[in-house]
Amino acid sequence: MVSFLSCRQDTVCTHSELLYCFPDNNSSCRKEVRTGPGNIFLFSFLSCISVCTVFLNLLVILSISHFKQLHTPTNLLILSLAVADLLVGLVFMPVNTMQLRDSCWYLGKMACTNVLIINFISMSASLCNMVFIAVDRYIAVSDPLLYSTKVTVRKMSLFIILGWSCSLLYILIYLCHGECILFIKSSLVTTDLVISFICPCSVILILYSIIFTLARRQAKAVRSMLNATSNRHRAKLKT
Template identity: 35%
Template sequence: TMSFCHNVVNISCVNSSWSNDVRASLYSLMVLIILTTVAGNLIVIISISHFKQLHTPTNWLIHSMATVDFLLGCLVMPYSMVRSVEHCWPFGEVFCKIHTSTDIMLSSASIFHLSFISIDRYYAVCDPLRYKAKISILVIFVMIFISWSIPALFAFGMIFLGLNFKGAEQMYYKHAHGSGSCSVFFSKTPGVLAFMTSFYIPGSIMLYVYYRIYFIAKGQARSINNASQQLQIGLEEKNGISRNKERKAAKTLGIVMGVFLICWCPFFVCTVMDPFLDYTIPPPLNDALIWFGYLNSTFNPMIYAFFYPWFRRALKMILFGKIFQKDSSRCQLFLESNP
């Protein structure tokens, strides 16, 4: 098969060894992932922007994360798709640097948002009386600023200053740079640094915070149960509600953590190990793991939004064009006391 890369630029490109059928299947699958990511996150962005009732500090954090994931779907994934299927990079060296930097920045920013959302949820569940005073719109703004700026400085600094291959220049020119490819490449120290910054630190914060939330929520539910057992008058259903809420919260947290770890852990572990294994991890495996990581951005709107009844109502209104009606932004999506 004639690789599309050969038609675009005359470079010594490793011809895609896959048959046309395999490539067509891969393109179809990746286009589906891209469209789902873009559509899902776009709906979250429109919902939170449009409905006045959703203008809460927490939701602006979710809105910002959806923006990151939306941009990843629009700006990064389509080019990664060509690289993954064709086994080469037909878009030139400068754009390779821009693409790699943007990829690292947006993937890291998405993970940063997840860890800040966990901190926000911690205060909401564990200190509800002081939550509004502690997590003000200013605090949320600072969280959003950190989530965008640190990954941007880190990613663009690393790639454009060539710090990512410090100490492994020969390997870099042989592996990542040669044969017209454009893969994310790290030498030992920068690899460990990237692993710590983009995955280990924000991931550990999430794990610790969700672990705390789970036990505090359990304790709260137990004390409500004990109190209601002492009263035992007409509180049977309240008991059920608290147990239900606790179960639902635990389930949501379990899914959030599970999806995050399943999606990103394999890629980051391979990235940090590769330089120590003399770059023996095959590029197709690395590529597959990057796509696994991207799936986190595909699932984020499903996890965070589809768990909330307000999101389902907003989705219906968007799909049926009801948001174009007069005063639709003032529509009540949920009862104020119970978002």
């Protein structure tokens, strides 16, 4: 299972006098504030990326939600992916950017648990949406004539809800009560790596390689048909 500790064990104070996250409690974490020019530049750069991530994904969400002509199965997947990326830019990136500057956590256990849940759900849902997009493109390329009947807005909405629900369930299985540093037992690292990364990425790579092969085959077929039509047209002109 997953457990949390109240501080980083490897945090080292760079000052001659030890500083603590909570000065009244000497058993709390050692405080490390990084204020060098390089850290300030990195902090500013990551903050700008976070703002851009939030703005651009919010623009995608508003555009697809507002215009009814954009309510297609593929665009619903893009909308779901934008929501997941919005959570990353809104929660994950700011929190981790702040912890790059200050090693302490001041928001309490509940906020820490909620932040961890949101972070893992958004990343899992993002990867799940990319798998769905690969499947959607595979169906569109392999069977374009029946794509509109096989893939509908209602079916895609159900799959999106299922993907987010599975991501939430998977995270809740791993989480347990604690504070703000996440540790996973070594016995579960391999399982989590296979389930949450290797398998989805393998599915995506396999599907896109098949799509690439099908697209090349279809392009050759179209090219041969155009050449045959052109040859017949030239033959008619000669006669």
